[in-house]
Amino acid sequence: MNxxxxxxxxxxxxxxxxxxxxxxxxxxxxxxxxxxxLARTWAKVAGVAAAFLLVAAAIGFFAGGSGVMFEADxxxxxxxxxGLGVAQPSPQAPEPSPAPPGQEEPGSQDLTKIIRDGRIxxxxxxxxxxxxxxxxxxxxxxxxxxxxxxxxxxxxSGTFVLRIPANRFDRARxxxxxxxxxxxxxxxxxxxxxxxxxxxxxxxxxxxxxKALLTELSEQADTTExxxxxxxxxxxxxxxxxxxxxxxxxxxxxxxxxxxxxxxKERSAPAPAAVAVxxxxxxxxSFGLAVQGFLRIxxxxxVGLGYLVPIAALGALVWFAIVRIxxxxxxx
Amino acid sequence: MEDQRSDSELLTVSATEPGAFTVLYRRHAExxxxxxxxxxxxxxxxxxxxxETFAQAFASRTTYRDTGVNGVAWLYGVARHQLGRFFRSGRxxxxxRRRLGMPERELPPADxxxxxxxxxxxxxxDAIEDALETLGAEQRDALRFRVIEELPxxxxxxxxxxxxxxARQRVSRGLRRLALVLQEQGLQPAMESDG
Numbered sequence: 001m002n003x004x005x006x007x008x009x010x011x012x013x014x015x016x017x018x019x020x021x022x023x024x025x026x027x028x029x030x031x032x033x034x035x036x037x038l039a040r041t042w043a044k045v046a047g048v049a050a051a052f053l054l055v056a057a058a059i060g061f062f063a064g065g066s067g068v069m070f071e072a073d074x075x076x077x078x079x080x081x082x083g084l085g086v087a088q089p090s091p092q093a094p095e096p097s098p099a100p101p102g103q104e105e106p107g108s109q110d111l112t113k114i115i116r117d118g119r120i121x122x123x124x125x126x127x128x129x130x131x132x133x134x135x136x137x138x139x140x141x142x143x144x145x146x147x148x149x150x151x152x153x154x155x156x157s158g159t160f161v162l163r164i165p166a167n168r169f170d171r172a173r174x175x176x177x178x179x180x181x182x183x184x185x186x187x188x189x190x191x192x193x194x195x196x197x198x199x200x201x202x203x204x205x206x207x208x209x210x211k212a213l214l215t216e217l218s219e220q221a222d223t224t225e226x227x228x229x230x231x232x233x234x235x236x237x238x239x240x241x242x243x244x245x246x247x248x249x250x251x252x253x254x255x256x257x258x259x260x261x262x263x264x265k266e267r268s269a270p271a272p273a274a275v276a277v278x279x280x281x282x283x284x285x286s287f288g289l290a291v292q293g294f295l296r297i298x299x300x301x302x303v304g305l306g307y308l309v310p311i312a313a314l315g316a317l318v319w320f321a322i323v324r325i326x327x328x329x330x331x332x
Numbered sequence: 333m334e335d336q337r338s339d340s341e342l343l344t345v346s347a348t349e350p351g352a353f354t355v356l357y358r359r360h361a362e363x364x365x366x367x368x369x370x371x372x373x374x375x376x377x378x379x380x381x382x383x384e385t386f387a388q389a390f391a392s393r394t395t396y397r398d399t400g401v402n403g404v405a406w407l408y409g410v411a412r413h414q415l416g417r418f419f420r421s422g423r424x425x426x427x428x429r430r431r432l433g434m435p436e437r438e439l440p441p442a443d444x445x446x447x448x449x450x451x452x453x454x455x456x457x458d459a460i461e462d463a464l465e466t467l468g469a470e471q472r473d474a475l476r477f478r479v480i481e482e483l484p485x486x487x488x489x490x491x492x493x494x495x496x497x498x499a500r501q502r503v504s505r506g507l508r509r510l511a512l513v514l515q516e517q518g519l520q521p522a523m524e525s526d527g
Contacts, residue, residue, distance in 0.1 A: 002362075005446050007379045007437065007443050008361045008362060010359075011383050011386065012357055014355050014383075014435060014437075015357055018390065019354060019435065021355055023349070023351065028431065028432050028433030304436050
């Protein structure tokens with residue numbers, strides 16, 4: 001070849017080699033095998049799809065689409081309030097208006113055999129943590145409740161466990177919600193113990209009747225042996241009666257007073273570490289949490305896609321327009 | 333002994349006799365390189381465009397149909413397509429060379445000057461001087477020394493206080509940028525018809 005340009009000489013050699021390989025029916029020397037190329041293409045597609053879903057999940061998570069809300073952990077503090085760190089989605093029941101002081105909330109009689117607990121997390125303005133804690137104490141006292149335990153972090157965030165009479169529960173929640181700039185999370189749970197209560201009452205009645213019968217028999221007993229035997233039976237029945245009465249008292253206390261866990265955080269306070277503590281862990285609850293976690297992640301991805309797909313479509317349109325304009329300019 | 337077959341015949345025969353394609357290559361490689369060099373002003377881009385054009389032509393040669401038009405026109409049709417893609421995307425495609433298993437080759441240092449010699453800068457020297465003002469300082473100085481003052485690369489490298497290889501790269505990239513600027517101003521160093 002009549003050229004001094006080495007590159008063209010090398011290119012000629014390369015083309016010659018390609019020609020010879022083709023003439024010999026051999027595959028390209030360093031060409032990527034079809035299957036590997038296909039695998040690479042799929043790997044790229046999978047990578048892009050994974051990244052897309054990851055971004056969607058992140059967007060969905062921050063948009064609150066997962067329903068996963070971690071409450072503040074009082075790490076290193078003196079508080080002793082355990083419980084589930086993973087909050088359940090708050091039931092969006094209509095909030096009853098706070099009753100005037102001293103007046104019971106309407107319809108509260110229906111809740112006498114239901115144990116109601118709640119969690120609420122609020123964000124307050126910077127520097128307002130101390131004042132908010134004072135207000136929280138006043139809310140507890142105004143609703144004839146009290147603060148059972150508390151823990152704080154650097155006087156900028158903290159967790160407080162309140163015991164509030166059940167008939168003031170919704171009113172207290174509404175007042176606490178009003179303390180914050182915004183509500184980070186809210187959860188209310190209700191446990192119906194009516195059946196358990198009725199069962200205990202029935203057993204108590206039977207035991208009391210038995211006690212009365214044993215007492216009557218004891219009075220009619222003639223021999224020492226009969227007196228001792230009936231006395232033992234009476235002691236045992238009395239013990240069972242006291243045990244059931246204790247359980248009924250405990251249930252009544254639980255029904256009468258609700259536990260409200262309040263997490264207060266200043267706006268720019270560092271986010272406390274999220275924890276997911278399972279009370280009395282067992283395989284069943286672990287599996288349940290795993291399923292819930294999966295569904296929440298799925299939910300976050302779906303919500304995130306709702307945001308991401310229109311943005312991606314808009315981006316594609318803009319990109320398409322830019323390409324068209326550049327081509328138009330190139331042609332011009 | 334030189335092959336007497338026409339370009340069209342070579343292209344047609346190369347479908348069953350791949351070796352015939354290299355004859356076509358020997359005939360037109362340098363002209364095609366000049367064609368690209370005059371349009372891109374960039375030795376690296378011109379060399380790569382030449383390689384990709386011949387690779388594309390080789391891969392597509394079975395689609396060539398002799399309709400009475402010289403085969404070289406078909407080759408330059410492929411070249412124009414590659415050039416258009418280069419100006420749109422700012423880079424040379426390597427897809428066909430990769431598919432054929434052709435190695436990626438760097439432009440040998442000595443080839444920079446040889447390819448620049450293929451470009452006749454004289455008619456556009458004034459336009460280049462104006463266009464230089466639109467470039468960054470490094471590329472502008474490199475081009476001024478090399479294209480305007482026509483200094484050899486060792487001297488360009490000495491004045492830029494860099495290696496010869498680095499000087500070549502600066503000139504190459506500056507020329508590529510310059511070609512785009514000139515194209516935007518309608519001052520392409522060579523038009524389609526003079527390929």
